[in-house]
Amino acid sequence: MDFYHRAGLILDALDNKKGSVKGLCMAEAKKGRKAGEGARFLKVVVEVLKYRPHIQHLLTATKLLAQEPTLFVPPSSTAAVASALKSGSAASANKALKTPRKHVKAAPSPLSLASVMVHDLLFAKRGLTLPKEHKVRKKLEKYQPALEKENEREKRRRKVATNEGLQIALPEKVASSLEGIGKGKKRAHDADRFAEEGAGSDGAPGEIRWMRVNTLRWTVEAAVEWLEKCGWEMFEDVQEMLAAAQSKPKVFALDAHIEPLLALPAAVSLPTISAYQDGRLLAQDKASCMPAWVLLMPALLDAEERAEAGLLYVDDEDEDEEKKAAGGDAKGKGKAKSKGIRVLDATAAPGNKTTMAAALVATEGINGRVVACERDQGRFKVLKDMLKRADAKNVQPMNVDFLSLKPDDAKLKNVTHLLVDPSCSGSGIPSRLDHLLPSAPEDEQLARIRALSNFQLAIVSHALRFSGAQRVVYSTCSIWEQEDEGVVMRVLAKKEFREAGWRLAPRDEVMPTWERRGRVEACGGDETIADSLVRCLPEDGTNGFFVACFVKDETAAPIAAPALPAAAAAADEGEEDAALEPLEDEDVTEDASAPAVSAQPVKKGGKAAKKAKSTASQAARKAKDEVLGLASAPAAAKESGDAEVKAPAKKGGEGGKKLSKKQMYLLKKEELKRKKEAAQE
Numbered sequence: 002m003d004f005y006h007r008a009g010l011i012l013d014a015l016d017n018k019k020g021s022v023k024g025l026c027m028a029e030a031k032k033g034r035k036a037g038e039g040a041r042f043l044k045v046v047v048e049v050l051k052y053r054p055h056i057q058h059l060l061t062a063t064k065l066l067a068q069e070p071t072l073f074v075p076p077s078s079t080a081a082v083a084s085a086l087k088s089g090s091a092a093s094a095n096k097a098l099k100t101p102r103k104h105v106k107a108a109p110s111p112l113s114l115a116s117v118m119v120h121d122l123l124f125a126k127r128g129l130t131l132p133k134e135h136k137v138r139k140k141l142e143k144y145q146p147a148l149e150k151e152n153e154r155e156k157r158r159r160k161v162a163t164n165e166g167l168q169i170a171l172p173e174k175v176a177s178s179l180e181g182i183g184k185g186k187k188r189a190h191d192a193d194r195f196a197e198e199g200a201g202s203d204g205a206p207g208e209i210r211w212m213r214v215n216t217l218r219w220t221v222e223a224a225v226e227w228l229e230k231c232g233w234e235m236f237e238d239v240q241e242m243l244a245a246a247q248s249k250p251k252v253f254a255l256d257a258h259i260e261p262l263l264a265l266p267a268a269v270s271l272p273t274i275s276a277y278q279d280g281r282l283l284a285q286d287k288a289s290c291m292p293a294w295v296l297l298m299p300a301l302l303d304a305e306e307r308a309e310a311g312l313l314y315v316d317d318e319d320e321d322e323e324k325k326a327a328g329g330d331a332k333g334k335g336k337a338k339s340k341g342i343r344v345l346d347a348t349a350a351p352g353n354k355t356t357m358a359a360a361l362v363a364t365e366g367i368n369g370r371v372v373a374c375e376r377d378q379g380r381f382k383v384l385k386d387m388l389k390r391a392d393a394k395n396v397q398p399m400n401v402d403f404l405s406l407k408p409d410d411a412k413l414k415n416v417t418h419l420l421v422d423p424s425c426s427g428s429g430i431p432s433r434l435d436h437l438l439p440s441a442p443e444d445e446q447l448a449r450i451r452a453l454s455n456f457q458l459a460i461v462s463h464a465l466r467f468s469g470a471q472r473v474v475y476s477t478c479s480i481w482e483q484e485d486e487g488v489v490m491r492v493l494a495k496k497e498f499r500e501a502g503w504r505l506a507p508r509d510e511v512m513p514t515w516e517r518r519g520r521v522e523a524c525g526g527d528e529t530i531a532d533s534l535v536r537c538l539p540e541d542g543t544n545g546f547f548v549a550c551f552v553k554d555e556t557a558a559p560i561a562a563p564a565l566p567a568a569a570a571a572a573d574e575g576e577e578d579a580a581l582e583p584l585e586d587e588d589v590t591e592d593a594s595a596p597a598v599s600a601q602p603v604k605k606g607g608k609a610a611k612k613a614k615s616t617a618s619q620a621a622r623k624a625k626d627e628v629l630g631l632a633s634a635p636a637a638a639k640e641s642g643d644a645e646v647k648a649p650a651k652k653g654g655e656g657g658k659k660l661s662k663k664q665m666y667l668l669k670k671e672e673l674k675r676k677k678e679a680a681q682e
């Protein structure tokens with residue numbers, strides 16, 4: 002009965018918008034500490050949600066709840082429910098049924114508990130998982146014939162042949178991403194880990210399973226050799242690999258854009274890959290690998306050049322040794338001039354980008370370190386687990402609110418590179434399960450996006466104020482302009498940052514061969530700005546994602562203030578308002594087909610803007626009480642479609658020219674070199 006109670010609690014929490022489906026399932030599972038429980042909750046809750054409107058119809062039609070008021074209620078609160086039901090008032094009965102019983106420790110509402118149990122009774126292959134003699138089971142089974150009769154009647158009425166026809170229809174991508182969840186113990190455990198690592202959200206479902214070689218434990222060469230030894234066939238190109246995957250299961254390809262990244266067919270069963278089990282391979286979506294890659298690529302190239310010239314980056318602690326090794330002495334004279342790179346990941350959990358940055362700065366010749374901030378205690382633990390799994394010893398995790406750090410703190414003055422990947426709507430993640438939930442009113446959704454955008458602006462602005470900051474990468478797994486180009490434009494419009502020398506890194510430093518760039522109209526019509534930005538969509542074989550890289554050049558003249566597009570200007574009324582920060586603390590989401598919210602921009606000073614502003618503060622207050630969670634894309638936006646979202650792109654998408662890994666690397670190196678030379682001239 003405990004499992005049913007807890008699944009009922011998850012449904013209640015969803016109704017109260019306390020978080021996302023995945024987030025709440027994982028949070029509930031953590032309380033029990035049983036391996037695979039998260040996946041089990043996820044499977045059951047998703048199934049119940051799919052049938053929920055129908056189950057509610059069955060409960061009403063069979064009068065099960067009204068006739069058995071005590072069946073789904075802990076003993077101490079039965080009297081209240083029974084009297085509400087007997088009072089004959091539909092409103093009070095409804096209220097009593099929907100209210101979780103607060104005075105009884107962690108008891109779900111009768112409606113949610115009944116929904117889970119009726120689901121299992123009618124639709125689960127295993128049936129009710131209660132002992133045969135269990136009182137509730139015996140009572141419920143008495144209603145089985147009536148429930149089944151109504152079920153059949155409903156099928157006839159809706160002209161569907163199977164029970165599945167009674168479910169809420171899900172977009173194909175979402176449905177396929179759910180297949181396999183909770184099947185078998187190992188798989189369930191795997192799904193738990195996915196969710197913990199963010200792979201359930203950050204790993205793109207669909208045709209490709211992206212795996213990053215964890216270069217803290219392995220090398221790409223060793224990974225390729227090992228895979229081939231295990232019978233995997235390597236393909237030069239991701240498209241070729243996908244074509245071959247139709248007939249061969251064990252195929253893989255090297256990614257053309259990001260060096261330590263491999264593409265495998267999505268159908269691959271990760272538990273069968275021991276290198277995944279022991280952390281040599283990590284499941285991470287390609288788009289999610291872009292921020293650390295963009296942040297550190299110039300440093301990696303520089304390190305290579307420095308190494309060739311006999312110069313080394315040195316780490317504080319090993320400074321003397323390194324200097325000696327580089328031919329200098331411990332007193333400061335010598336060849337070695339720079340300290341190892343210091344990266345700060347402002348919003349780190351579950352740690353995908355942190356561990357990737359840690360791996361990149363561990364490259365020989367850099368000896369860098371990463372400080373990883375995570376505000377949420379629960380997610381901080383997940384971060385620490387991931388650091389352990391990835392063997393990221395060069396990371397210092399901090400359970401701290403990034404906004405509380407002082408940008409001029411002497412201890413942080415060496416931080417030159419910052420990753421800012423704040424909480425977002427997650428609208429780029431196709432596996433998000435919001436389709437299963439009733440959508441919030443549009444006003445409320447717009448207010449939330451706006452609150453998010455203000456929070457994101459606050460976080461990225463804070464990063465840009467760090468005294469040593471030279472390069473700051475901002476990313477989201479959202480496809481909504483207000484969270485993406487909108488935030489970038491608002492940063493660029495700030496005099497404070499322009500005068501400090503901040504600007505966008507040009508395209509040749511930001512995934513130059515990746516074709517999908519920022520949306521020009523969302524950049525106030527400025528093509529150069531748009532070209533500096535990276536967008537990803539599921540048709541590129543990744544999650545929906547956005548990357549921008551700010552660089553500081555104090556020697557050049559400040560850039561001119563850009564023209565703010567309407568949506569960004571409207572949002573700018575709220576300025577960097579961290580107080581409006583919603584507590585969405587996951588990478589979860591989906592509906593990649595949802596267009597940018599700014600397709601219907603909130604006009605400055607307009608009625609909608611004022612309404613959104615007042616709802617924003619309400620939402621903020623409400624959000625403070627929330628543990629997790631955001632609403633789905635505005636329903637109207639979902640329906641209207643979006644030209645950019647549907648823009649044709651190469652399927653499975655390499656989004657850019659087909660270059661070999663080496664060519665791509667050399668090309669980037671060349672471009673950077675040319676740029677440097679031009680700057681010197």
Ligand SMILES: C[S@@+](CC[C@H](N)C(=O)[O-])C[C@H]1O[C@@H](n2cnc3c(N)ncnc32)[C@H](O)[C@@H]1O
Nearest residue numbers: 348350351352353354375376402403422424586
């Ligand atoms: C989108 S997730 C980050 C995902 C992560 N970069 C990765 O790749 O695995 C955002 C994270 O930021 C954390 N966060 C939000 N606001 C924060 C703040 N002010 N300080 C530190 N962490 C924060 C959230 O708890 C959440 O874990």
